Amino acid sequence: MSISDPIPIPNQKILDTLFVIAPQFYTTDPVKLANYNTMIGLLRYQVNEELLSCGGVLAYVYLLAHWLQLQTSPQTGVATNLSEGELSIGLAISPDSSILNATQYGRLYKDLIKRTVIGSTVTNLPPHLTVMNAYCCQR
DSSP: OOTTSOOOOOHHHHHHHHHHHOGGGOOOOHHHHHHHHHHHHHHTTTOOHHHHGGGHHHHHHHHHHHHHHHHHOTTTTTEEEEETTTTEEEESSOTTSOGGGGSHHHHHHHHHHHHHEETTEESSOOGGGSOOOTTSSOO
């Protein structure tokens, strides 16, 4: 890491925010916390902290909560109704739709990204490219 590299968002800040936004995932169990930290490590490949600027913490939280909700309720957003004779399954999302549509957290993540990046235009510039808001991006 060079002096100009951005400081990554600490896992603890992501977890603290997760417990506020999605309190159903709150835990003090060291095994679960280790799993959460592993998932955050994997999500770091899906989140561009520099591009998302102040929205970076929320991006991690929404993605983490999305995957946790899918783990705890694998049927979430998939089947809305089932019937036995002549087998009928109703889907809440279309088969070609994004898996992010399966949970409210996935949809919140998509909305955050949509509001941050419009095409190739960034609407929420990183602090080093714009005037920094005193309350934004404090790590």
